[in-house]
Amino acid sequence: MRRVAPRPVGPRWRLRLEVALFVTPALALMAVFVAWPVVSAVRMSFYRWKGFGPMDDFVGWRNYQRVLSDEVFTDAVMHNFMIVIASVIVQLPLGLLLAMLLNRRIVGQGLLRTIVFVPYVVAEVIAGVVWFQLLQPQYGVIDHLIEMVGLTPPEQGFLGTPDLALPTVFVxxxxxxxxxxVLLFLAGLQSVPDELFEAAQLDxxxxxQAQRRIALPLLGPTIRTWLFLSMIGSIQCFDMVWVLTQGGPANATTTMATYLISEGTQRHNYGIAxxxxxxxxxxxxxxxLVYQVFVLRRDREVLR
Structure with missing residues (x-):
């Protein structure tokens, strides 16, 4: 019976050591800036605390009951889901259409791609301040342009009118x-082999028809990935809303993120926050989790 030579142990331990050296700093940062704040927020949620002195006034689930019974918070949850739904209805077809047009050979293609992508690169605070100035009632550029075409802008401005504030923020x-x-869809379109489009043209x-029968089906994984990113981003929406309206007027644009910031930093109800x-x-x-299990599961099975 032939003896099997044992595998060398040294390279395996060297590989594990290299992995540990690369992973440990990332895990340490995750523990300090993600795990510990989450644990602290969970602990804080069971106390009535104004931010001064020790947390010794334990109230149990009372803070959760107060938040869930607060109409401002329930409206904020509804606003977040309205942004999610509006993003799918508006941004998905518009992004697909622009990506398909920019994927064609047209004059100034590179410039057009840059113009479309530049707003995403601009910081949220800077973009919010610029749009806040543009939307100022009576003195803003938007109101001036509306008056030039013979229309009457809202008296309190688009951001100051409760019925128009949330749609304006979504715009x-x-x-x-x-x-x-557009960037994600364009990358997905450029990965589609040209031979498929040439064969469709010969037929x-x-x-x-080529876009509908070939490009869109092959863009399925890219679309599902964008939907996931858009959903999570809409749930966490804060920067732009806070700069434009701070959740107003009359809580018309409050999101879950602006609600907890308002309760914590302005009202000092850190337990509620x-x-x-x-x-x-x-x-x-x-x-x-639901999206990963029921929507992205097919993409993971294909990769296997």
Whole structure:
């Protein structure tokens, strides 16, 4: 019976040591800046605490009951889901259409791609301040342009009118993040072999038929990935809303993130803010888990 030579142990331990050296700093940063704040927020959510002195006023689940019974928070949850749904209805077809057009050989293609993608590169705070100035009632550029065409802008401005504030914020969000959708879809389109489109043309298919029958089905994984990123981003929406309206007017644009910041930094109800942050984390985690299990599962099975 032939003896099997034992495998060398040295390279395996060297590989494990190299992995540990590369992974340990990332895990340490995750523990300090992600895990510990989450644990602290969960602990804070069970206390009534104003930010001064020790946390010794334990109230149990009372903070969660107060948050869930607060109409402002429930409206904030509804606003977040309205942004999610509006993103799918508006940004998805618009992003696909722009990506398909920019994928064609046209004059100034590179410049057009840059113009579409530049808003996504601009920082949220800078973009929010610029749009806040543009949307100022009576003195803003937007109101001036509306008056030039013979229309009357809202007296309180688009951001100061409760019925128009959230749609206006969504328009700004679409302007800001549409470039990401176009970039992802354009990358997906460029990965489609040209031979497929050439074969479709030989069979008599037009440009739109080729896009509908070939490009869109092959873009399925890219679209599902963008939907996941858009959903998570809409749930966590904060920067642009805070700069434009801070959740106003009359809580018309409040999101879950602006609610917990307002309760924590402005009203000093850190226990309430902790409970709201935990609920935001749970909602985002459940949505991400459900999406991963029921939507992205097919893509993972194909990769296997």
């Amino acid at each position: 700004v969000l679409t302007w800001k993040y549409l470039g990401l959708a 008599g298919a037009g440009w739109w 902790g409970a709201a942050s935990v609920l935001l984390f749970v909602i985002g985690f459940v949505l991400a």
